[in-house]
Amino acid sequence: MTEITELWLENRRGGKTIGIGEAAPRISFVADGPGPFELRFTHDDGRQETATVLRTQLVGWPFAPLSPRAGGLLRVGDSAEVRIEAGIGDDWGVQFVSPSLTADRSAPRPAYLLRALFDTTSLAADVKHARLYATAHGVYQLELNGRRIGEDILAPGWTSYNHRLRYQTHDVTAALQVGANVVGAWLADGWYRGHIGFDGGVWDIYGPDVALLAQLEITTVDGVHHHVPLTWTWERSPITAVGLYEGETFDARLLDPAWSTADFDAQTWRRAEVLPRDSFEARLEAPTALPVQETEILRPISTERRAGGRIRLDFGQNISGVLRIRLRASAGHAVRLHHAEVIEDGELGTRPLRAATSVDTYIAAGSGDEIYSPRFTIHGFQYAELENWPGELTEGDVEAVVIHTGMQQTAWFDSSHSGLNQLHSNVTWSMRDNFVDLPTDCPQRDERVGWTGDIQVFAPTALRLFAAHGTLTGWLRDVALEQAEQGHVPNFVPWVDCGFPNFPTAAWGDAAVIVPWEMYLNDGDTRILADQYPSMRAWVDLVDDLAGRTGLWNDGFQLGDWLDPTAPPDDPGKSHTDKYLVATAYHVRTARIVADTAALLGRDEDEKHYRALAATATRAFQEEFISASGRVVSDTPTSIAVALIFDLFASPEQAAHAGTRLLELVAQGGFHISTGFVGTPIICDALVRAGSMDYAYHLLQQEELPSWLYPVSMGATTIWERWDSMLPDGSINPGDMTSFNHYALGAVADFLHRAVAGLASEAPGWARIRFEPRPGGGLEHAGARYDSVRGTAAIRWARAGGALDITVEVPAASTGVLVLPGTGEEIEVGPGTHTFQTTFRPAAGDPDAPFLGWRRPDAVEA
Numbered sequence: 001m002t003e004i005t006e007l008w009l010e011n012r013r014g015g016k017t018i019g020i021g022e023a024a025p026r027i028s029f030v031a032d033g034p035g036p037f038e039l040r041f042t043h044d045d046g047r048q049e050t051a052t053v054l055r056t057q058l059v060g061w062p063f064a065p066l067s068p069r070a071g072g073l074l075r076v077g078d079s080a081e082v083r084i085e086a087g088i089g090d091d092w093g094v095q096f097v098s099p100s101l102t103a104d105r106s107a108p109r110p111a112y113l114l115r116a117l118f119d120t121t122s123l124a125a126d127v128k129h130a131r132l133y134a135t136a137h138g139v140y141q142l143e144l145n146g147r148r149i150g151e152d153i154l155a156p157g158w159t160s161y162n163h164r165l166r167y168q169t170h171d172v173t174a175a176l177q178v179g180a181n182v183v184g185a186w187l188a189d190g191w192y193r194g195h196i197g198f199d200g201g202v203w204d205i206y207g208p209d210v211a212l213l214a215q216l217e218i219t220t221v222d223g224v225h226h227h228v229p230l231t232w233t234w235e236r237s238p239i240t241a242v243g244l245y246e247g248e249t250f251d252a253r254l255l256d257p258a259w260s261t262a263d264f265d266a267q268t269w270r271r272a273e274v275l276p277r278d279s280f281e282a283r284l285e286a287p288t289a290l291p292v293q294e295t296e297i298l299r300p301i302s303t304e305r306r307a308g309g310r311i312r313l314d315f316g317q318n319i320s321g322v323l324r325i326r327l328r329a330s331a332g333h334a335v336r337l338h339h340a341e342v343i344e345d346g347e348l349g350t351r352p353l354r355a356a357t358s359v360d361t362y363i364a365a366g367s368g369d370e371i372y373s374p375r376f377t378i379h380g381f382q383y384a385e386l387e388n389w390p391g392e393l394t395e396g397d398v399e400a401v402v403i404h405t406g407m408q409q410t411a412w413f414d415s416s417h418s419g420l421n422q423l424h425s426n427v428t429w430s431m432r433d434n435f436v437d438l439p440t441d442c443p444q445r446d447e448r449v450g451w452t453g454d455i456q457v458f459a460p461t462a463l464r465l466f467a468a469h470g471t472l473t474g475w476l477r478d479v480a481l482e483q484a485e486q487g488h489v490p491n492f493v494p495w496v497d498c499g500f501p502n503f504p505t506a507a508w509g510d511a512a513v514i515v516p517w518e519m520y521l522n523d524g525d526t527r528i529l530a531d532q533y534p535s536m537r538a539w540v541d542l543v544d545d546l547a548g549r550t551g552l553w554n555d556g557f558q559l560g561d562w563l564d565p566t567a568p569p570d571d572p573g574k575s576h577t578d579k580y581l582v583a584t585a586y587h588v589r590t591a592r593i594v595a596d597t598a599a600l601l602g603r604d605e606d607e608k609h610y611r612a613l614a615a616t617a618t619r620a621f622q623e624e625f626i627s628a629s630g631r632v633v634s635d636t637p638t639s640i641a642v643a644l645i646f647d648l649f650a651s652p653e654q655a656a657h658a659g660t661r662l663l664e665l666v667a668q669g670g671f672h673i674s675t676g677f678v679g680t681p682i683i684c685d686a687l688v689r690a691g692s693m694d695y696a697y698h699l700l701q702q703e704e705l706p707s708w709l710y711p712v713s714m715g716a717t718t719i720w721e722r723w724d725s726m727l728p729d730g731s732i733n734p735g736d737m738t739s740f741n742h743y744a745l746g747a748v749a750d751f752l753h754r755a756v757a758g759l760a761s762e763a764p765g766w767a768r769i770r771f772e773p774r775p776g777g778g779l780e781h782a783g784a785r786y787d788s789v790r791g792t793a794a795i796r797w798a799r800a801g802g803a804l805d806i807t808v809e810v811p812a813a814s815t816g817v818l819v820l821p822g823t824g825e826e827i828e829v830g831p832g833t834h835t836f837q838t839t840f841r842p843a844a845g846d847p848d849a850p851f852l853g854w855r856r857p858d859a860v861e862a
């Protein structure tokens with residue numbers, strides 16, 4: 001019997017499906033055999049609908065559309081079931097309530113408590129279920145009768161609040177009691193009006209208020225639906241000051257744990273101000289992704305009492321999150337928690353945090369065992385120091401709580417090379433740490449914003465490692481909204497006007513086109529293309545304008561091959577690759593993608609237009625940047641890699657000539673990295689294109705600076721922003737912009753999966769898989785697994801003397817081809833697991849075939 005091993009709706013892989021925004025959510029599932037599949041939907045009112053389908057992916061909702069609040073149980077076959085419930089759409093009958101309409105702009109502000117008392121005695125029947133729909137200007141957490149509601153952290157997360165505000169749906173049935181109840185909310189500034197951005201940053205970006213919007217609805221067993229009116233009062237909370245960057249100060253003496261229960265006397269609390277909802281323009285939307293949440297708890301791997309009395313903790317992993325402490329202290333005793341990513345000169349290296357001071361303060365109530373973790377701040381750290389800790393630290397007193405968006409992990413890589421394995425782990429962690437509701441550049445300093453270029457280069461890796469579609473879908477909506485407002489794609493989204501040049505920039509703005517395209521390639525869903533199409537087009541049209549319709553984008557602000565290792569620490573944009581070469585190459589690339597998208601969407605006229613535009617830009621690139629023989633202007637690995645990978649040469653001869661030159665340059669550079677944000681994600685592919693996987697292995701395994709493994713050799717547990725964020729002598733790079741947790745340069749992880757292990761998709765949505773192992777580089781074995789939308793695809797190869805064993809796994813809903821290394825022979829493989837044995841043919845550079853320095857590509861592949 002066919003078994004269903006996974007079942008999800010839209011982009012909610014692995015997560016709860018109550019409060020969804022779609023009236024007709026598409027259904028996806030993984031089956032271990034062929035269809036047809038029986039779908040059954042049992043509505044909450046007992047009605048049943050059934051449908052039989054043949055596909056497993058993105059099956060259009062075959063039942064009556066869900067009206068707001070409607071729910072039921074979806075069953076696929078006999079083995080999978082999920083509860084679905086629609087959100088409330090536009091059906092809001094409440095207003096925002098606010099405890100604070102202004103605040104000073106120089107220091108972190110307090111958080112507030114809001115409470116509302118209501119009674120269920122008058123309900124004629126027992127409660128069947130209760131829902132609390134909520135959102136905020138600011139960040140909030142809910143309680144009902146003294147119990148925390150929901151697992152969301154930093155809800156409602158950060159969107160372009162002027163346009164879009166997400167609400168959360170909370171199931172509060174279990175916390176409700178007969179008679180008097182109290183719903184309470186903690187409320188703080190968050191992104192809405194907190195201190196955000198760099199170079200001083202800004203306050204009150206979206207408004208001067210913090211406010212809560214909460215609608216409580218109860219359905220009783222007699223089928224009656226009740227809207228419960230709530231009247232809110234407020235008081236200052238024990239959080240006396242909090243900022244996302246600065247940290248949180250919590251005075252436990254001010255906490256009465258009964259505050260959100262009916263026993264509490266709230267007579268002195270003030271009435272909250274009511275802010276009419278129609279004075280705000282933002283659309284209220286259900287989230288497209290799972291919430292930010294606690295995902296893991298780490299214990300320190302070492303603790304040390306420092307000379308000044310502080311206790312230092314090393315968690316062995318750079319994370320985004322907070323500490324959770326347990327202590328006994330007298331009332332008023334203050335403990336300060338300091339955070340840093342690295343140690344420099346024996347001290348916490350806090351300089352790179354810039355204005356994000358990242359210090360939490362806990363003032364004890366003196367009530368025995370007290371447990372605290374900050375609610376409304378988040379830090380990027382591996383090390384922490386406890387200042388003024390009362391007495392000795394005992395096991396379990398301090399933990400690190402890892403916090404980020406809930407995303408299902410979908411990919412694993414492993415090999416016989418411990419350095420590459422650690423590199424892969426570092427990329428995985430940098431992704432986790434930077435998917436805190438939106439794809440950010442870094443989790444620690446006064447930045448943490450949605451830089452478009454970073455996710456543009458990282459998207460294929462992100463989509464491989466985790467089910468990131470939900471997060472990216474939401475973020476792309478903001479890209480489109482802010483793009484429409486500003487007339488171009490801002491360099492980070494949501495945009496914060498803190499002084500950074502607000503001009504269109506290649507490789508950054510191109511995210512508007514490339515990210516949706518990569519999403520489509522990954523899951524085969526054209527809806528993201530249809531939704532983003534106006535934004536994708538608008539970007540390419542704008543660049544076409546900027547290029548004066550010549551296809552050549554050769555003036556104006558550009559970030560170029562950002563952080564090229566030859567650029568000076570204080571001028572990271574000063575790459576030795578021509579910025580306009582990069583800009584024009586991206587123009588070609590995104591014009592082609594828009595043409596392909598138009599074709600998929602059946603927009604024939606558009607397709608013609610963008611093909612012609614791409615052809616013009618390609619010619620312009622060739623005329624301006626490529627010599628007749630195939631030499632590329634700038635003569636750098638990035639410039640050649642871009643031309644090769646974006647297919648910009650006029651002839652195969654030119655490409656071959658440039659490939660030879662690329663190998664020469666990389667060898668001359670001693671197999672050190674010489675590329676920045678633009679070149680690094682594609683350099684290994686370019687080397688393969690130039691004919692040498694062996695060169696890619698050399699580059700990958702380099703440990704000297706600059707290289708991917710240099711940070712690994714320095715003990716890194718995440719990807720660094722700069723190749724040398726930490727210098728060999730252990731000091732921190734003097735540049736003002738030095739993070740130890742930036743995923744961009746980790747975009748090579750995708751290559752480890754595709755080329756080293758040999759697991760690549762050959763058709764959108766992994767309908768067809770290409771298994772192409774490339775053993776070499778002295779590796780004994782390598783393997784990768786990917787839980788694609790069609791099920792698990794996997795490969796493993798291992799050398800045994802002169803033999804090479806290869807095992808591949810094809811999901812039931814896909815087909816595949818195995819390309820045998822060395823011979824290139826192609827073998828069709830169908831669903832299931834297949835094992836092959838062949839002869840191991842050492843690539844040049846493998847210890848079995850001593851590496852002789854630079855060779856021509858034909859010699860290498862022989």
Ligand code: BGC
Nearest residue numbers: 441447451453454559562737
């Ligand atoms: C960010 C980057 C970003 C860059 C572009 C930096 O401050 O951290 O990752 O892409 O600026 O200017």
